[in-house]
Amino acid sequence: MAVDVVPPEERKTVFVVGLGMVGIAFIEKLLNLDTQMQYKVVTCGEEMHLAYNRVALTDYFQHRNVEKLYLNQADWYAAQDPSRFQFYVGEAVTALDTEGHTVMTDKGRTIPYDVCVLATGSDATLPSFASPSVKGVFVYRNISDLNNLLEYSQQEGVKGQPATVIGGGLLGLEAAKALYDLEDVSKVSIVHRQTYPLSRQLDAAGGEIVLRRIEALGVEVLGNVSPTALVTESTGGTETLTGLALSDGRVVPCRIAVFSIGIRPRDELARAAGLACAAGLACAAGQGVAVDDLLRTGARDVYAVGECASWRGRTYGLIAPGVEMADLLAFNLTQTATPAGGFAPRRMNTPDLSTKLKLVGVDVASFGDYFADRRQAGAATSTTHAVRTPAPATSAPLAHDQQDPWRDRTVEVSTEPAAPSGARPTLTVTRQQDGETNGRPASGENGMATAEARRADASSPRKRHGHAAAAEGPVETLTYRDPFGGVYKKYIFSADGKYILGGMMVGDTSDYVKLLSLVKKKKPLEVPPSQFIAGSGSGDDSGEDLDDDTQICSCHNVTKGQIGACVKNGIDTLNGIKQKTKAGTGCGGCVPLVTNIFKSEMRKNGHEVSNNLCPHFAMTRAELFNVVKIKKLKSFTEIMEASGVNKDAVGCEICKPAVGSILASLWNEHIMNPVHHANQDTNDRFMANIQRNGTFSVIPRIAAGEVTPDKLIVLGQVAKKYGLYTKITGGQRIDLFGAQKADLPSIWKELVDAGFESGHGYGKALRTVKSCVGTNWCRYGIGDSVGMAIALEQRYKGIRAPHKFKGGVSGCVRECAEAQSKDFGLIATDKGWNIFICGNGGANPRHATLFATDVPPSHAIRIVDRFLMYYIRTADKLMRTARWVEQMDGGIERLKKILLEDELGICADLEREMEELVGTYFDEWAVVANDPERQKQFRQFVNTPERVQTVEPVIERGQPRPADWAKAAPSVHLKASDITAPKETWQWQKLAKIADLTPTDAGTTSAAVRYGESQLAIFHVPRRGYFCTQQMCPHKRAFVLEHGLIGDDPNTGTLYVSCPMHKRNFSLTSGTCLNDDAYSIIAFDVRVDGDDISVLLPDAKDLDAVIATSRWMVTRDTARALDGDGRVTAESAVEIVGPKDGAAAAGCGTGCGDKTLEW
Secondary structure (H helix, E strand, C coil), X not given: XXXXXXXXXXXXXXXXXXXXXXXXXXXXXXXHHCCCCCEEEEEEECCCCCCECHHHHHHHHHHCCHHHHECCCHHHHHHCCCCCEEEEECCCEEEEECXXXXXXXXXXXXXXXXXXXXXXXXXXXXXXXXXXXCECEEECCCHHHHHHHHHHHCCCCCCCEEEEEEXXXXXXXXXXXXXXXXCCEEEEEEEECCCCCCCCCCCHHHHHHHHHHHHHCCCEEEECCCEEEEEEEEECCEEEEEEEEECCCCXXXXXXXXXXXXXXXXXXXXXXXXXXXXXXXXXXXXXXXXXXXXXXXXXCCEEECHHXXXXXXXXXXXXXXXXXXXXXXXXXXXXXXXXCEECCCCCCCCCCCCEEEEECCEEEEEEECCCCCCCCCCCEEEEECXXXXXXXXXXXXXXXXXXXCCCCCCCCEECCCCCCCCCCCCEEEEEECCCCCCCCCCCCCCCCCCCHHHCCCCCCCCCCCHHHHHHCCCEEEEEEEECCCCEEEEEEEECCCCCEEEEEEECCCCCHHHHHHHHHHCCCCCCCCHHHHHCCCCXXXXXXXXXXXXXXXXXXXXXXXXXXHHHHCCCCCHHHHHHHHCCCCCCCCCHHHHHXXXXXXXXXXXXXXXCCCECCECCCHHHHHHHHHHHCCCCHHHHHHHHECCCCCCCCCCHHHHHHHHHHHHCCCCCCCHHHHCCCCHHHHHCCEECCCCCEEECECCHHHCCCHHHHHHHHHHHHHHCCEEEECCCCCXXXXXXXXXXXXXXXXXXXXXXXXXXXXXXXXXXXXXXXXXXXXXXXXXXXXXXXXXXXXXXXXXCECCCCEEEEEECCCCCCCCHHHCCEEEEEECCEEEEEECCECCCCCECCEEEEEEECHHHHHHHHHHHHHHHHHHCCCCCCHHHHHHHCCCHHHHHHXXXXXXXXXXXXXXXXXXXXXXXXXXXXXXXXHCCHHHHHHHCCCCCCCCCCCCECEEEECCEEEECCCCCCCCCEECCHHHCCCCHHHCEEEEEEEHHHHCCECCECEEEEEEECCEEEEEEEECCCEEEEEECEECCCCEECHHHCEEEECCCCCCEEEECCCCCCEEECCCCEECCCCCEECCEECEEEECCEEEEEECCHHHHHHHHEHHHHCECCCHHHHHHCCCCCCCCCCCEEECCCCCCCCCCCCCCXXXXXXXX
């Protein structure tokens, strides 16, 4: 429908006081909704910067570039029509004339308005004793505050001194993390008047998890105290901070104090103009500008939004309520009278105060009425000693009078105290009865639940919040606590289990959006409450099961439907979605879900969604496979030059192993050849599985589990000779653990001489083909399962694929070999073999699918050939066959048409390619065992034959194993400044020969050296030179960085080494961890002197004081030191708290790094 546009000279002026997050949100929404162009928007911002993201202030400490925080870049402002939008920065509004409808600025400008919107925000609060004139006293509110803080921290006498943050709330923790990351600050303390941080968002148990994480960083938290005075020294009439006096009599020494104890609405402009404040005309400063349900102030045509607005006596310091106000006001100014007819104005409802943020490296969220249980007194706790059994697969949704589907089960209930240390985990339900308030005020006490608040919104469904629901009756809580994984969840439900009212999350906030949506809509639950705690996650959330009106971004009130609408309207990039909706530009917590919804909507609308291999290659693994095959490319360098985004890029820990796998699948050259060795992850690089102590496990091939007594004796002799731990694997093989890297060639030599060969337990290749004894021995056997299994294993041994794959052969339908849990499995029938494919055990099991029945033995291998080769051709990186068939269009039926009916006419090609591939087989171990030059690459140190143990061995059940890792992984930041010797006293030390690193233009190389008691890793990167870092990854104290893959950031070119243990990526030049800010390492300068490689180092004793092996060696006492006494107790064990009947129990596992990269 055509819209009549108002001519520029007739447009009304909307003047917005303030260009902050809420101000720009209102401006954008108004410009977007004002299709008639009724208004011209004019704004003034007193800061010199354009509107920026204050939620991300802490990021400024890292990049010091305010433009990276801009909500809209400068070109957005330049692109606006000046007849609709005009802005001034560095200009403050000094007076508001409500009678004359004008504002005055400090530049002498007088601007008339038709509508004035106050978006002046708030200031940080300072206690009466803290004068901002004292040097060292700061607040944490804007860019100017941060610049002043950064400048002061570098001054003489301040640099290297401690700092203290006062306040342990959201902003306080942000400030503490920022100070912690400053090298100029020696120590950070937090003073908080409550026992635990985030006391307005979390209860004591959740706060304790956050407290542990903060203290693990090395930040001291002083709880239950408040500062009472500044301790200063006077120099030349200037007072300088030296400490803080606390309420308990202690004095905390510090040169910097950052106060983050609350905010004061900036209402001075309104008060000077005679507008009513929250408490009336005579109110004190900082009460906020009083507004009604339409956000009108006491003056005609003047409105207030954001932190400066006081609605029903309350101000809100979060971005989401401010954006909600901006949305409401923009709607009312533009939509109440339109060419399509009138619309009743929207009214302000109680805003949602749910939050989801990442603070001090831990995800934290609270949603709905997250303290509903506090306001209900008379809680009774009962303990149920029971083990949860799964609900029946046919469980129906809960009925109105049914609490859970296990209701008819008999459960023993005890109201006695919880079991002592060492007892089973308990399942506990807490029921809250109606009663007096406790903690936060009950609904209605603060005027938020009055009859006026319940008035229906004429333009949108009325919002429902947990506060009212909780007051209607008793509530029950489910709590999950995992101190090892740093996870805490508490969800609050109505007593009948039909509704979730609110909750809080620490460590794992993946369900936040779904649960918040259920709270807001008061949507009845379709599963037992216990499932929300124990759950059955299936990976990343695609958001497909969310309703279109589900709020995805709470900062900017963006729904799933809005994202879908953007895609339908032609926006085909994630950045475009962000620019249009602002989703993900606030706290950033919704970005993963926004990304998944965007991809899902793109697919629904027929658009292609990028599934590129990595940022270095703008194509999928399958596409790259075809390029390499057709062009007959034989090295990573050739592939990068032919298909890479940047022809000179080094690659990364994703594409290097993927390319290495492709090359092996096509040409099968030895992985230790110089052109391939740099592409291999540690296991393939050393042809053995790296273990947590840096040693390796050796698995010789024992096809189908069949082994002679003589070979068994050799395995025992080798294990005894090299002190190896032995264990029979689930794949019917014998694993030898604890082999030193330098011993691997010797071990292989002895095994090869005894008739063994590599079992490829290290690669993304065939592991085993498991079998029963079949017709050889079993009285029920129908087929020769051992013979078939050996034939399959011998055929496919050594073949590299997108992921590891396994097989199984059973001689009858009793299925003793578990063939239906394998990637391919054969089960004998009286007519041949039934072939099953795409099964999967492990963390996400899938039952294999029957693919072909009664296949003659002569044809069975041909079908498996086709299946495996097609999988190698078309699967994505690190994709098991189970996931491959699940994502395939048409699934298993499509695969049958391709591989059994030859719909694409490629079956003969697949069989030929497999035949060629299996014909290239050679034993990788034997090649190295007979090549002295290759054996040199297995030395522990290239500059000494000495060996150093890095983890203390312990004897358990008569065999050696490494001492336990600590369950905690405390933050470790190692820096050159930790070394006492000044860098100008360091000297160049010759530590290796160039030949030791076998440098080549074909790829990166590395070697470890010993200097004193310290271990260093030296790296060579073609065309980039030599680099050196410490050998130890601080995450698990593993001396393994020399084994890691070298990569580069495709955008910045930053080189890094990826730790082979858990994929922490450390810059080769700065030592910064690029994907986990809890860790950093020391990097050293390197130069080449003729044939020598020299490293700039302090004296050995000075370096040993920081990174000596003995200092960081994991011993049997390490776990006790980091985890207490190292024992699992009732206080430290995982707890699951929940309903008595059918309560949930779930195991938990903790890990780190990206699971998809754990090769």
